[in-house]
Amino acid sequence: MTTHPLLKVRDLRVVFRRRGEPDTVAVDGVSFDVAAGQVIGLVGESGCGKSVTSMAVMRLLPARGVEISGSIELDGVELLALSDSEMRERRGRDVSMIFQDPLSSLNPVIPIGLQITEVLRRHRGMGKAQARAEAVELLDRVGIPEPRRRLDTYPHQLSGGMRQRALIAIALACRPRLLIADEPTTALDVTIQAQILGLLSDLVRETGTALVMITHDLGIVAGMCETVNVLYGGRIVERAQRHRLFGTPRHPYTHGLLRSIPRLDSPPGEKLAAISGSMADNLPWAHSCAFAPRCPRVLETCLDITPDAETSGGRLLRCHNPVPASAE
Amino acid sequence: MLRFVVRRLLQVIPTLLLLSLLVFWWLRSLPGGPATALLGDKATPERIAEINRGLGLDQPILTQYWLFLGRVVSGDFGTSTITGEPVLSEIARFMPATIELSVVALLIAVLLGIPLGYLAARYRGRPLDVATVIGTLVGVAVPVFFLGYLLKQYIAVDLRLLPPSGRLSTGIDATDVTGFAVLDGLLTREFDASLDALRHLVLPAVTLATIPLAVIVRITRASVLDVLGADFVRTANAKGLAPITVRSRHVLRNALLPVSTTIGLQVGLLLAGAVLTEKVFVWGGIGTMLADAITLKDYPRLQALLLMGAVIYVVVNLLVDISYAVIDPRVRLS
Numbered sequence: 283m284t285t286h287p288l289l290k291v292r293d294l295r296v297v298f299r300r301r302g303e304p305d306t307v308a309v310d311g312v313s314f315d316v317a318a319g320q321v322i323g324l325v326g327e328s329g330c331g332k333s334v335t336s337m338a339v340m341r342l343l344p345a346r347g348v349e350i351s352g353s354i355e356l357d358g359v360e361l362l363a364l365s366d367s368e369m370r371e372r373r374g375r376d377v378s379m380i381f382q383d384p385l386s387s388l389n390p391v392i393p394i395g396l397q398i399t400e401v402l403r404r405h406r407g408m409g410k411a412q413a414r415a416e417a418v419e420l421l422d423r424v425g426i427p428e429p430r431r432r433l434d435t436y437p438h439q440l441s442g443g444m445r446q447r448a449l450i451a452i453a454l455a456c457r458p459r460l461l462i463a464d465e466p467t468t469a470l471d472v473t474i475q476a477q478i479l480g481l482l483s484d485l486v487r488e489t490g491t492a493l494v495m496i497t498h499d500l501g502i503v504a505g506m507c508e509t510v511n512v513l514y515g516g517r518i519v520e521r522a523q524r525h526r527l528f529g530t531p532r533h534p535y536t537h538g539l540l541r542s543i544p545r546l547d548s549p550p551g552e553k554l555a556a557i558s559g560s561m562a563d564n565l566p567w568a569h570s571c572a573f574a575p576r577c578p579r580v581l582e583t584c585l586d587i588t589p590d591a592e593t594s595g596g597r598l599l600r601c602h603n604p605v606p607a608s609a610e
Numbered sequence: 611m612l613r614f615v616v617r618r619l620l621q622v623i624p625t626l627l628l629l630s631l632l633v634f635w636w637l638r639s640l641p642g643g644p645a646t647a648l649l650g651d652k653a654t655p656e657r658i659a660e661i662n663r664g665l666g667l668d669q670p671i672l673t674q675y676w677l678f679l680g681r682v683v684s685g686d687f688g689t690s691t692i693t694g695e696p697v698l699s700e701i702a703r704f705m706p707a708t709i710e711l712s713v714v715a716l717l718i719a720v721l722l723g724i725p726l727g728y729l730a731a732r733y734r735g736r737p738l739d740v741a742t743v744i745g746t747l748v749g750v751a752v753p754v755f756f757l758g759y760l761l762k763q764y765i766a767v768d769l770r771l772l773p774p775s776g777r778l779s780t781g782i783d784a785t786d787v788t789g790f791a792v793l794d795g796l797l798t799r800e801f802d803a804s805l806d807a808l809r810h811l812v813l814p815a816v817t818l819a820t821i822p823l824a825v826i827v828r829i830t831r832a833s834v835l836d837v838l839g840a841d842f843v844r845t846a847n848a849k850g851l852a853p854i855t856v857r858s859r860h861v862l863r864n865a866l867l868p869v870s871t872t873i874g875l876q877v878g879l880l881l882a883g884a885v886l887t888e889k890v891f892v893w894g895g896i897g898t899m900l901a902d903a904i905t906l907k908d909y910p911r912l913q914a915l916l917l918m919g920a921v922i923y924v925v926v927n928l929l930v931d932i933s934y935a936v937i938d939p940r941v942r943l944s
Binding site for chain 2: 340342369370371372373374375378379381383386387388389390391392393400401404405436438449452
């Protein structure tokens with residue numbers, strides 16, 4: 283980590299409160315840093331808190347029924363302390379986001395061009411003509427052919443890959459310092475997926491934008507991210523450099539995730555390794571390890587004492603009984 | 611777009627043909643007829659037969675229908691059996707009053723309904739929303755004539771704030787240009803007549819607007835709630851756009867699609883409601899004309915009015931479809 287990270291998340295906690303229902307702790311003390319130009323991954327299964335974390339950074343969670351605590355600093359500015367309008371100034375300009383489903387994430391009744399120019403005009407103070415020219419530029423840069431003609435087309439007239447490219451163009455329109463991509467390729471087929479990921483990598487490298495990749499797909503993480511955070515039940519259970527994490531996964535959850543990836547060279551008929559059970563809701567970490575009920579290496583301590591996060595040799599680990607370093 | 615409109619207009623022809631046949635047949639299958647209605651106690655079989663012969667009702671129904679169609683094509687809808695006046699000129703005389711009433715009622719419903727529905731959705735679960743939901747439920751449930759009499763009694767009779775009936779006060783010297791009382795006053799610069807006409811309009815228009823208003827509020831609320839949760843609204847917020855831009859460009863534009871369909875459907879109900887409202891406020895429009903025609907079995911009048919209602923309904927819904935194509939590119943371009 284560099285001495286002055288671009289994004290500094292400390293002890294982020296997001297609790298959903300509903301009347302008549304127990305609170306749901308979606309994110310439970312997550313801390314991580316992103317340096318300028320760095321690419322990191324937040325990985326985990328559905329409900330592990332990865333999307334809620336990103337929405338909290340964007341301050342896009344609803345104000346009512348959601349309690350956010352901790353600290354989110356962007357360039358030394360505490361985002362959680364900003365007023366709504368101050369945050370709106372930063373959103374789309376300093377920090378922007380790409381979402382999962384490109385069709386539903388674009389407004390169906392207004393042309394693509396306007397959806398790009400509105401950000402330029404809002405944050406970069408451009409005039410109409412200037413913004414249109416810049417939009418052509420942007421569409422060209424994300425690899426959309428005939429960009430000038432595309433300005434007047436509507437989302438439903440574009441293919442899935444083109445729509446995601448358009449969304450990327452929107453997100454990068456103001457050259458943000460930080461880009462959050464929440465499952466950006468889940469809705470796309472595999473070849474398009476590879477193109478989009480390649481495009482994202484190139485763009486962040488060119489512009490020096492830091493990228494937080496949120497995904498459940500370890501393949502994407504392996505290809506792109508320098509540092510990988512594995513989330514379980516709203517907490518980071520393991521964090522390490524990509525090669526170390528994939529080479530020697532220490533947390534049983536990470537280990538299980540990697541083992542569950544089907545391999546082309548496995549003998550036919552072999553059963554896929556799966557992690558049994560599913561994640562518990564509400565207060566998973568209260569008095570035990572949240573992963574304990576599903577863990578193959580569970581000890582009695584795991585059910586009684588919540589494991590602390592320990593850092594050694596650049597690896598963060600939250601486990602009483604980690605997989606031995608020599609296991610794989 | 612032009613081809614779309616022409617195709618839709620051509621589709622109207624078979625609809626109207628079928629409808630006119632049904633109306634023709636249904637009217638004649640009702641017990642009684644113009645002759646008995648006109649003669650009352652003095653009805654004798656001979657006199658009834660005589661009148662029926664005079665009206666051409668003694669011929670087979672299909673022959674009557676064929677002759678009717680032939681006349682309609684040349685613009686003749688027959689003469690009223692009540693007044694002996696050509697039906698078309700009657701309609702032309704009574705129509706402006708009803709259009710004036712309906713248009714004002716629809717304007718109230720739309721201009722009040724959309725903002726109210728939007729606000730209810732935006733402040734979902736808060737007092738404003740709860741009040742709106744309850745209010746619209748009452749609005750839909752209260753019968754038009756009951757509400758009409760209630761308003762008339764309290765506001766016009768007890769409080770004397772507004773005139774209880776009619777379109778103009780006696781003693782007001784208004785020049786008739788278009789038949790639309792408010793408009794006439796403006797055109798002839800008789801502003802006192804305009805104001806008087808407007809005062810007469812308030813109660814009937816509010817009465818008639820109640821149900822469409824309630825329906826529009828509810829549809830707008832549901833539609834806005836739906837759109838507020840949409841992914842593209844999240845995208846718009848993630849762009850850091852000004853709240854006004856998110857609301858107008860991203861939320862309202864999408865939310866208005868189902869609302870425009872509802873408005874079209876409401877026009878049909880508005881015509882039905884106008885009959886009752888005109889009765890309560892002695893409005894003297896098409897509604898009154900229709901009510902008299904039903905009582906006295908005035909076939910030519912009823913035929914013309916029912917067909918006219920159908921044409922208005924079809925045209926309004928065509929306008930709705932066109933507006934849909936204007937708002938939604940997915941309709942326009944596919």
